[in-house]
Amino acid sequence: MVSSLRGMLRKIIRKGSLTITGADGQSETFGDGSGLPLSMRFLDAEAEIEIYRDAQLKLGEVYMQGRLVFDAGNIYDLLALIRSNTLVADLTLPMLWRGLLRIAEAKLKGFLPVNHNKRNVAHHYDLSAKLFDLFLDEDWQYSCAYFNPPGISLDEAQLAKKRHIAAKLMPEPGQKVLEIGSGWGGMAMYLAETCDVDVSGITLSEEQLKVSRARAQKRGLADKVRFELQDYRTMKAKPFDRIVSVGMFEHVGPNNYRRFFKKAANLLHDDGVMLLHSIGQPYPPLYNNPFFEKYIFPGGYIPSLAEVLPAIEKSGLLVADCEILPMHYGHTLRHWRERFMARKEEAAALYDEDFVRMWEFYLAGSEMAFTHEDFFIFQLQITKKRMSVPNNRDYIAPREEALKLREAERPPLEKVIF
Incomplete structure (x- = not known):
C-alpha cells in the first residue's frame, strides 16, 4: 500500500521537487526538479497508508500527530505544490469514493439541520x-x-x-x-x-x-x-x-x-x-x-x-x-x-x-x-x-x-x- 501512495505522487507531481523518505529509510524524489526543493519524512509506514486511503483528512491528521516531518520546506509548501499540480484526472479510486460519501453525508445534513451554532x-x-x-x-x-x-x-x-x-x-x-x-x-x-x-x-x-x-x-x-x-x-x-x-x-x-x-x-x-x-x-x-x-x-x-x-x-x-x-x-x-x-x-x-x-x-x-x-x-x-x-x-x-x-x-x- 505504501507503493500506492508513491504511485499516486508520481502521477500528480509533474512540476517542482518533492523528496519523500519512508520509515524504512527509502527515499524517492518526484517532479521535474524545478523550484525550491521540498523534503519530508514519514516516521511510521502506516502514515503513508492512511494518507493514500483518505488524503483530504489524513494528511492533516498525520502531520498534526507528528508522524510527518519536514527536512526542507514546510506544510504550506507541500499543500501549494500538490494543489498547483493536481488535475481532476489525477483523482484515485479512494479519493473518488471518499468524495462521494462526503457529498452524500453533506446532502443528508442539509435535509436534517440541527442547530449547533453556539x-x-x-x-x-x-x-x-x-x-x-x-x-x-x-x-x-x-x-x-x-x-x-x-x-x-x-x-x-x-x-x-x-x-x-x-x-x-x-x-x-x-x-x-x-x-x-x-x-x-x-x-x-x-x-x-x-x-x-x-x-x-x-x-x-x-x-x-x-x-x-x-x-x-x-x-x-x-x-x-x-x-x-x-x-x-x-x-x-x-x-x-x-x-x-x-x-x-x-x-x-x-x-x-x-x-x-x-x-x-x-x-x-x-x-x-x-x-x-x-x-x-x-x-x-x-x-x-x-x-x-x-x-x-x-x-x-x-x-x-x-x-x-x-x-x-x-x-x-x-x-x-x-x-x-x-x-x-x-x-x-x-x-x-x-x-x-x-x-x-x-x-x-x-x-x-x-x-x-x-x-x-x-x-x-x-x-x-x-x-x-x-x-x-x-x-x-x-x-x-x-x-x-x-x-x-x-x-x-x-x-x-x-x-x-x-x-x-x-x-x-x-x-x-x-
Whole structure:
C-alpha cells in the first residue's frame, strides 16, 4: 500500500521537487526538479497508508500527530505544490469514493439541520484568548485585513480594513449600529470612536464577550458600545440605521441564508445601510474540507456568490455595491502563520505540540485556498432603497481620509491583560 501512495505522487507531481523518505529509510524524489526543493519524512509506514486511503483528512491528521516531518520546506509548501499540480484526472479510486460519501453525508445534513451554532462557535472562538494574542494584530481583528497600499504592516492593514468598511457604511453621528458577530470588540469600538455612533454587538462566544466588554469598559465606551450573548435569529430590537457583519457569515450555512437576510431586513431601518464582509469561493462546494470540519470550524461553510445573492433578493433587500478582494486574505494568513510559528513554543505551553501542528496546518491550508484555489473576500453593501447610498464610489476615498483624521484623536490601543 505504501507503493500506492508513491504511485499516486508520481502521477500528480509533474512540476517542482518533492523528496519523500519512508520509515524504512527509502527515499524517492518526484517532479521535474524545478523550484525550491521540498523534503519530508514519514516516521511510521502506516502514515503513508492512511494518507493514500483518505488524503483530504489524513494528511492533516498525520502531520498534526507528528508522524510527518519536514527536512526542507514546510506544510504550506507541500499543500501549494500538490494543489498547483493536481488535475481532476489525477483523482484515485479512494479519493473518488471518499468524495462521494462526503457529498452524500453533506446532502443528508442539509435535509436534517440541527442547530449547533453556539457549540460550533465555542469549539473555535472560546479557545484561550492568549492563543489569539500570539498572532493577531494589536486590535485582535480575526478577519481579512486590507493591504492598501500594498506592503503595509498587519496592524496598518487591519486598521485600513476597519476604515474601508466604515467608509462604506457611511454612519452619521448619533446613529444606531448593529454588529452581527462582534468578535473581540475592535470594529464596534472603532465605529464608536471615529464615527460617534451607538453600537450594539452580538456574539455567541462567551470568551469573546468577556474580552470585548472588558476592552470597552477600559476605553470608557460602556455608554456607547454594548456587547451581548445573542443569536441574531432570536434578536428583538427596533430597526438600526446601520448593520455590519465581518467574518461571521461563514458560520451561517446555506440553509439559513434566506433567514439571515430576512432578519437583517427586519433589523435595518428603511433608509439604512448594511455591509457584509465574508469569505467566498468561485463555485458552491459539494462538501466541507473534512479536516477543517472535524478540527477547526465544525459547521462552517464558505459560500459562492451564486448562493448568496438569490437569498438577498428574496428578502427584499438590494445589493448596492459588491467589491471583490482576491488576495488580501492570503497576505493576512501569511502574516498570521509567520507570527504564530515565531511563538509556537508559547502556543505549545498553552496546549501541546499536536495543537501547534494542527493550527499551523489550518493557517497553511487557509492561505493556500487564496493563493492556489481562487478563494476571495467579498464585501456587499446592502440597502432597502436604491438611493440610500451614492450612485458611484467617489465618496469612499474622501470618507477614508476623514476617518484617518479621527483615528489620530483616538487613544492608543492598550495591551489586553489576561
